[in-house]
Amino acid sequence: MIAAETAGAVTVGPIQAVLVAVLVFIGSFFLVVGTVGLLRLPNVYNRLHATSKATTIGVSGIALAAWVYFGPAGEGLKGLVTILFLFLTAPTGSHMISRAAQRMGVEFEEGVTWPGHTDSEPEEPADTD
Amino acid sequence: MSSHVAGLMATFLSAALVLTAAVTLAVGYRVIIGPTTPDRVVALDVIATNVVAIALLYAMFTGQGFFLDVSFVLAIIGFISTVTVARYVTEGDIIE
Numbered sequence: 001m002i003a004a005e006t007a008g009a010v011t012v013g014p015i016q017a018v019l020v021a022v023l024v025f026i027g028s029f030f031l032v033v034g035t036v037g038l039l040r041l042p043n044v045y046n047r048l049h050a051t052s053k054a055t056t057i058g059v060s061g062i063a064l065a066a067w068v069y070f071g072p073a074g075e076g077l078k079g080l081v082t083i084l085f086l087f088l089t090a091p092t093g094s095h096m097i098s099r100a101a102q103r104m105g106v107e108f109e110e111g112v113t114w115p116g117h118t119d120s121e122p123e124e125p126a127d128t129d
Numbered sequence: 130m131s132s133h134v135a136g137l138m139a140t141f142l143s144a145a146l147v148l149t150a151a152v153t154l155a156v157g158y159r160v161i162i163g164p165t166t167p168d169r170v171v172a173l174d175v176i177a178t179n180v181v182a183i184a185l186l187y188a189m190f191t192g193q194g195f196f197l198d199v200s201f202v203l204a205i206i207g208f209i210s211t212v213t214v215a216r217y218v219t220e221g222d223i224i225e
Contacts (some may be wrong), residue, residue: 017134020189024145031182035152038159038175044167047159051171055178062145062185066197075194079185082201086178089208093174096215101167103219 012069020065027061030054043109044101052094056086142190149186153179170214177207 012020037050063079063086070076108114156179159172181200188196217223 012134012138014134017138020138021141024142024186024189027182028145028148031149031152031179034175035155035179038156038172044165044171047168047171051175051178055175059178059182059185062182063200066185066189069189070194070197075197078194078197078201082181082185082197082204085201085204085208086181089204090178093208093211093215094171096212097167097170097174100170100215100219101165104165104167106165106167 016068019068023061023065023068027058027063027065030058030061034058044106045098045108048094048098052090056090059083059086139190142186146183146186146190149179149183153183166218167215170211170218173214174207174211177203177210181207 031054034051034054037054038047041047041050060083063083066079067076070079153176156172156175160169160176163169163172181204184196184200184203188194188200213223
């Protein structure tokens with residue numbers, strides 16, 4: 001097995017091992033939740049609601065596990081940079097996808113209207129400029 | 130004692146890798162079936178995020194830290210590709 005040969009580069013104590021296991025479990029759980037939401041929810045907006053939050057939390061959990069594994073002041077800091085980057089970019093990307101879907105004319109679910117509008121035709125959100 | 134912990138860690142991390150890979154393959158269903166183009170864009174974004182998680186898990190599995198760089202670059206590429214495709218399907222071109 002690859003890990004048994006090369007794991008000598010990083011020494012992991014029992015407490016670190018337990019922390020890594022817990023964080024990886026939490027991250028994998030949220031990745032599974034995001035995927036189930038993507039596959040089961042009925043609409044592209046609902047699917048964005050499921051994926052953009054749950055998968056970000058899932059990857060953040062695994063990156064925190066990598067931070068614990070590789071040492072809090074060494075190479076593991078790159079995991080924290082990845083978390084920061086994901087928290088900045090995942091909402092931006094999902095916002096752009098949802099705006100593109102609305103401009104392409106993807107309908108909302110039955111009975112769902114744009115906030116503040118009663119007609120079925122969604123408009124651009126009112127800016128106060 | 131130490132090798133025992135390392136063996137348990139390797140088993141757990143390989144199980145997490147298999148689970149994440151299975152989840153990423155399941156997302157491919159939405160890429161193929163997805164009724165509209167934004168559905169496919171969402172699914173590809175989720176695949177990019179899952180591949181970041183796979184790179185991080187593989188970094189821990191092999192104990193090689195440079196896979197953290199791989200995961201960070203993959204996160205950047207995933208964001209750029211999502212923004213590019215979302216702009217392409219609305220504007221029709223990317224750079225005017």
